[in-house]
Amino acid sequence: MKVALFVPCYVDQFYPQVAIATLELLEKLGVDVTYPESQTCCGQPMANSGFEHLTHGCNDNFVNNFSGYDYIVCPSGSCTLHVKDHLHATNETAAAGIRKRVYELTEFLTDVLKVENLTSHFQHKVGLHQSCHGQRGLKISQMSELVSAPFSKTEKLLHMVKGLELIKLSRTDECCGFGGTFCVAEEAVSVKMGIDRVADHVTHGANYITGNDMSCLMHLEGILRRQQSPVKVIHIAEILNAAE
Amino acid sequence: MEQKIQDHAILADKFNKDIPRVDWHDKTLWFIREKRDKAAWQIAEWEELREAASQVKNNVLDNLHDYLLEFEKQAQQNGVTVHWAANAEEHNRIVHAIIKEHGVTDIVKSKSMLTEECHLNEYLQQQGITVVDTDLGERIVQLAGEPPSHIVLPCIHWKKEEIGELFHQHLGTPKGNADPQFLTAAAREHLRQRFMTSRVAITGVNFAVAETGEVVVCTNEGNADLGVQLAEVHIACMGIEKIIPQRKHLGIFLRLLARSATGQPVTTYSSHFRKPRPGQTMHIVLVDNGRSERLQQESFRNALKCIRCGACMNTCPVYRRSGGHSYHYAIAGPIGSILAPGLDMKKHADLPFASTLCGSCSNVCPVKINIHEQLYEWRQVLVKSGHVSPVKKAGISGMAAVLSRPGIYKVSGAVGRWFMKYIPALVNNKLNPWYKQREMPAVPKQSFNEWYRQNRKQNGKQS
Numbered sequence: 001m002k003v004a005l006f007v008p009c010y011v012d013q014f015y016p017q018v019a020i021a022t023l024e025l026l027e028k029l030g031v032d033v034t035y036p037e038s039q040t041c042c043g044q045p046m047a048n049s050g051f052e053h054l055t056h057g058c059n060d061n062f063v064n065n066f067s068g069y070d071y072i073v074c075p076s077g078s079c080t081l082h083v084k085d086h087l088h089a090t091n092e093t094a095a096a097g098i099r100k101r102v103y104e105l106t107e108f109l110t111d112v113l114k115v116e117n118l119t120s121h122f123q124h125k126v127g128l129h130q131s132c133h134g135q136r137g138l139k140i141s142q143m144s145e146l147v148s149a150p151f152s153k154t155e156k157l158l159h160m161v162k163g164l165e166l167i168k169l170s171r172t173d174e175c176c177g178f179g180g181t182f183c184v185a186e187e188a189v190s191v192k193m194g195i196d197r198v199a200d201h202v203t204h205g206a207n208y209i210t211g212n213d214m215s216c217l218m219h220l221e222g223i224l225r226r227q228q229s230p231v232k233v234i235h236i237a238e239i240l241n242a243a244e
Numbered sequence: 245m246e247q248k249i250q251d252h253a254i255l256a257d258k259f260n261k262d263i264p265r266v267d268w269h270d271k272t273l274w275f276i277r278e279k280r281d282k283a284a285w286q287i288a289e290w291e292e293l294r295e296a297a298s299q300v301k302n303n304v305l306d307n308l309h310d311y312l313l314e315f316e317k318q319a320q321q322n323g324v325t326v327h328w329a330a331n332a333e334e335h336n337r338i339v340h341a342i343i344k345e346h347g348v349t350d351i352v353k354s355k356s357m358l359t360e361e362c363h364l365n366e367y368l369q370q371q372g373i374t375v376v377d378t379d380l381g382e383r384i385v386q387l388a389g390e391p392p393s394h395i396v397l398p399c400i401h402w403k404k405e406e407i408g409e410l411f412h413q414h415l416g417t418p419k420g421n422a423d424p425q426f427l428t429a430a431a432r433e434h435l436r437q438r439f440m441t442s443r444v445a446i447t448g449v450n451f452a453v454a455e456t457g458e459v460v461v462c463t464n465e466g467n468a469d470l471g472v473q474l475a476e477v478h479i480a481c482m483g484i485e486k487i488i489p490q491r492k493h494l495g496i497f498l499r500l501l502a503r504s505a506t507g508q509p510v511t512t513y514s515s516h517f518r519k520p521r522p523g524q525t526m527h528i529v530l531v532d533n534g535r536s537e538r539l540q541q542e543s544f545r546n547a548l549k550c551i552r553c554g555a556c557m558n559t560c561p562v563y564r565r566s567g568g569h570s571y572h573y574a575i576a577g578p579i580g581s582i583l584a585p586g587l588d589m590k591k592h593a594d595l596p597f598a599s600t601l602c603g604s605c606s607n608v609c610p611v612k613i614n615i616h617e618q619l620y621e622w623r624q625v626l627v628k629s630g631h632v633s634p635v636k637k638a639g640i641s642g643m644a645a646v647l648s649r650p651g652i653y654k655v656s657g658a659v660g661r662w663f664m665k666y667i668p669a670l671v672n673n674k675l676n677p678w679y680k681q682r683e684m685p686a687v688p689k690q691s692f693n694e695w696y697r698q699n700r701k702q703n704g705k706q707s
Contacts, residue, residue, distance in 0.1 A: 006690050009647070013657045014685045014690035024697075035696050038650035041315040046647075049603065049642045050622065050627030057648025132602035144281065145559065145607035147290040171274070180599030186598060187677040192565045193600075194682070207649060219385045222682030 003033050006074040006083075006102070008214070009041040014215050021241040022075040023057050023106055028166075029113055044082040048180045052086065063089040063098060071112060072102040075237045077212045082232040084138075086151035092101020104138055105237055106212055110153040115160070122242045123163035126234075127206035128154060129197065130173045130218065131213035140212065144173050154212060154236060161239055167204045174200075178219040191209055194223045209233045218229070248573045250669035251594035256566035269321075269401060276397075277558040279507025280608065286509075287499070297496050298612035299478040301549035304487050306538060309489045312456040312530065318457025319528055322519040327529045329370055332362035332475075335531045339364060339446065339479055340371050348444045348569040352466035354461065355379040356530060357395050358481050360464055364446075375446075376438045379465040380431055387414045393568025395575055395674055396505045396554035402565055406516065424605060435467070445471035447517075449482035450551070451497060455490040456600025458518035460529065462511040469515050478526045480517065484535050485548040497551060500610035504553040534587050543621040547582050549611040556605035556615055562598055571595060578605035596622035631705035654693060654706075661687050 001095045003026065007019040028031045041064060043055035062083070066072050074080045078216075089095040107202050109115045134140045134154075141152035158166055177183065177193025184190075198220055201209050209231065212215050217233040259264055284290045284444050290351040304311060304488065316326045329335035335358075343351060351368075353375050365386075377386045380397035385391065387410055399407070408422035415523045417430045446470045446598030451460040459480045462470045470477045488497065494514075502508040520526035539545050557563045557577030568576035573592060581599065584592035596619045605615040626632065646656050663685040674678050691696070 002674035009653075012692045013661060014688060014689050016643035016690065016695050020695060035700070037693060037696065039361060040650055040653040041647040042648070046640050046644050048631065048637070049640050051637075051644065052624050053628065054641060054644040058485070059647055060643060061650060065342035074497035074681060100490075121700050130411075132600065132604075135604035143604075143607055145604055147287070148282050173604075175600050175604070177561065177600060179602075182597070182600050184677040186253045186256060186562070187680060188253070188260040189562050189598075190600075191681040192260055192263075193561050194269070196565075218685050219682065221685065222678065 001032060001070050002068075003031050003071045003073055004069040005033050006039065006042075006066065006072050006079070007035070007036045007077045008074065008076045010218065011075065011214050013059075014218070014237070018075055018214050018235040018237055021235065022073070023238040025105075025237055025241040026073065029115065031111070031113070034069070038048055039065040042079045042082045043086070044079060044210075045180055049084065049087055055086075057091070059087055059089040059095070061093045062087065063091055064101075066098050067091075069092045069101065071108065072098060072103055074102065075105045075212070075235060076214065077104045077131050077138050077140060078215060081133040083136035089211055104134055104140065104212060106134075106154050106157055107138060107140055109240075115157065118156045118157070118160040119238060120160070120240050120242050121162040122239045124169055124207045125165045125205050126158065126208045126210050126239070127167050127169060127201035127204060129155070129176060129201070129211035129216055130160065131211050131216045132173075132175050134212045135173055141173075157236070157240060158210075161242070162237070167201070167206050169200050169204055171200055175214045176220055178216045180215075183219055190219070191223065194219050198223050198227070198229070198231075202229065206231060208239075210236050210239055212236055249384045251590060252322055252566065252570050252572070252598040253594065255564075255570035256598070259541060259567045259570055260565070267563050268403070269567060271695065272400060273558045273564045277555075277608075278575070280504055280555055281507075283503040283509065287503070291502055294610055297500055297551075297610055298549065299601060300488060300493050300496060301611050302546070304489065304546055305485070305545060308484065308487065308539065311489060312484060314454055315457055315487055316453040316530075318455065320457070322455065322457045324519065324526045327527060329529055329531045331532070331533045332531070335362045335481065335529055335533070336364050336367040338529050339481065340368060342371070342477065342479055343368070343373055343444050346372075346444060347558075348442075348477075350374045350376070350438070350442055351444040351446060352376050352438050352471045352475070353446040354448065354463060354471055354530065355382055355398075356446065357480055357575060358448055358483050359446065360392065361483075362481075362531065363535065364481075366662075369659065376442070378435050378465075378468075378471055379440070380428065380465060381433060383435065384410065387411075389648050391569070391574065393576060394554055395552050396555055411639040432651055437476050439470050442471065444477045444479065445475035445477055446479045446481060448471060449480050450501065451484050451488050452482055452486045453489075453491050453494070453496060456488050456518060458491075458516050460494060461517065462497075462498070463515070464506075464512040466513050469481070469513060471514075471522075476524055478520065478524065478527065480527070481529045481531065484530050484532055486677070495505065498543065501551055501553055502610065504555040506612040515621040521581060532570075532626055538586050541586075543625075544582065544586060546613055547579070547586075549613050549614075550579055550583075553610055553612055555608040555610065559604045559608045560599075560603055561599065561602065561604070566598070571598070578615045578619070579613070580611075582615060582622060585622050589626060589629060589631055593626050596620075596626060610663075654691075658694075661691070 582594035
C-alpha cells in the first residue's frame, strides 16, 4: 500500500510538528508513506472566497504531486473535504482518482487501517473540538442536528490513548468561527465564536483542546494565548503519536 | 434616495459591541435549537420525514406550472378570486386595489414573510392605508419602527424590559412593568379593537393545496383566524413555491414545521381557508418575484423548497452572534443569505460570505435544502459577476499565483516566516484583523518541507 502524505499549507509553514507526528504515526503503523515535496495547497482558501476559477494552477500542481498512490492521507478534515468535493484539473481522470482516494487521518486509521489499539500515552484532560468540515462534510462523527445513532471515529481513537481523559462539552459540535477568510472578514463574529468555544472547554476542565483540523485550533490558540490561558491546543496526530 | 446599506461584517461588529447582549441572544436561540432537537428525537422516523418532505417539494418544483394551474382552478371553483403578480410592485398594487375597491383605510395583517419581502406595509402606508400587524412579535417591531429580525420570532432581539418600555410609550401601560403576561394582555386588548373594526384582513400562506384550492395558515396566536373571521375581505398572499400537491402531504409538513421552528409538536392553530363564508370575499395573490428565474438555476432552485421554519437561523452560530438585522434583508440567517442575492446581487453580495460554511443549517433544514453548499456556489457567482472588492481580488489572485508554483511557495513561506519572526510588528499591528483579538501563531524554526529534506532525505528515503 503506497500512501502519500498531504500536508496542508498552513501546517507546513506554521505547525510542522503536526505533519511530523502524522508521518511518524503512519510509519509506526507500518504504512509506506511518501511526502511529495512539490505540494503546496488544496486551493480551498481561494475557492471558499469565491475564486474557484483561479484554482486551476494549484489543482494541476496537486494532481501532479498526488497521482499514482493507493491513498492520500491528510491531517485535516477541511482540506480533505475540499479535495473530495472540488478538485478538478487538466487531467480530470487523475483528479477523479484522487477525489476517491483522499482520506482525513482519523478516518484513514479507523476505516482503512482498522486500528483497534494504539501504544500512545497522554495523561491529560482533553476537550475535543469537532471541526465542521470533517464532521459534517466527511461524516467523521454523528452530528447533533441529526436523529441518528451516535458514533465518532475521532473519539474511538482517543479512547485508545492511555491516560487520556476526554471531557464533556455543553455544545458538542458548534463551529469555532475560523471559517477560512471568514476569520478576518468577519473578525468580530469569528472571535466571539472562538471565545465561546474556548470557554466551553475551559469551564469543563480541559488542559488541552484537540481536533482534526489545525486551522480551527490555530484560531482557538490565538484566543487562548491572548487570554494568557494555560490551556493548550494540540492536533490529534500529536496525541495519537505521543509516547510520554 | 436609497440609503447605503452597511455590510454584514460592519453591522455584526456593531452588534458585538454589547457582549452581554450577544451572549443573551445566542443563548435564547440556542435554547430553541435544543427544543427543536428534543422534538425531533421524539419522532423515530424524523430523517425519513425530512426526506419525504424534500421529495414532495422536489416534485412540486418539477411540476410547478401544472400544480399552480390546478390550484387556481380549484380555488376559483371555491369562489376565490386568484391574482398573479410577477413581482413585488405588482403584488403591492393588486393588494392596494382590492383594499381601495372596498373603501377601507385600516386593515389587519397576520404574519407573512412574503409581504415583508415585497415591502407591502411601506407601500400601503404611502397610499394612506394603515396596516396593523397582529402577530404579537410583529406588532412589537412595528411599534418600534423596525423590520423583524427573525422569520418566526420577529422580536427575538428585544428584551422584555424593553418591550415594557415600548408598550408604555405606545399603548400607555404603566412604566416599569415588564411582566410578559401583563404585556401580552395589554397587546391583546389593543389588537382586539383593531380586529373588531377592520373590514380587510391580509394573511400569509404556509401551504397551498393544489388538489383542493385551499390555503393553510399556521399561527400560535390565532390572529390569522380572528382577522379573517371578522373581516369582509380576506386577502391571502403567497409565493408560488408554497404549493403542495395534496392535502395528505400536510401530514408530513405540519409535523416538521413547528418541531423545526420552535420545538412544539404542532402550531396551536393550523387553519384551512378554502372558500369565503357567505357575504365575504376571498382573494389569493400568487407572487413570482424572482422565483421562476430561481427555478431555472440548477444550483439554487432547491432554495425554493423552504417552508420558512427558521431552524437554520436558530442553529447558525453566526446568526446567533450577529442578530437578524445584520443581514439587512426581510429573511435573515443562512436561508436569507441564499435567497437575497437572487433578488439583488449587488445589494446582498456580502451575505453568502457571512458564514463559516459549517453546514449545521443544512442538517436542521426540514426539507433538506443544501444551504451551505449554495452559500459556496453564490460566492463563485458573485465573484464572477464582479461583486468583489479590488483589494480582495488582488490578494486572492496573488495567493493563487504563489500556490500554483511550488518553488515560489517555498521561498515566499520562508520569507514570510522570517519577517514574522524578526519583524513581528509587520503582522502584529492593528491593520491585521487577526491580531486585534488573537495572537499570531508562533513561527517555527523550519517548515515541514525543510524538516523533511533535512531529516528524511538524509536517511535515504526518497519521495
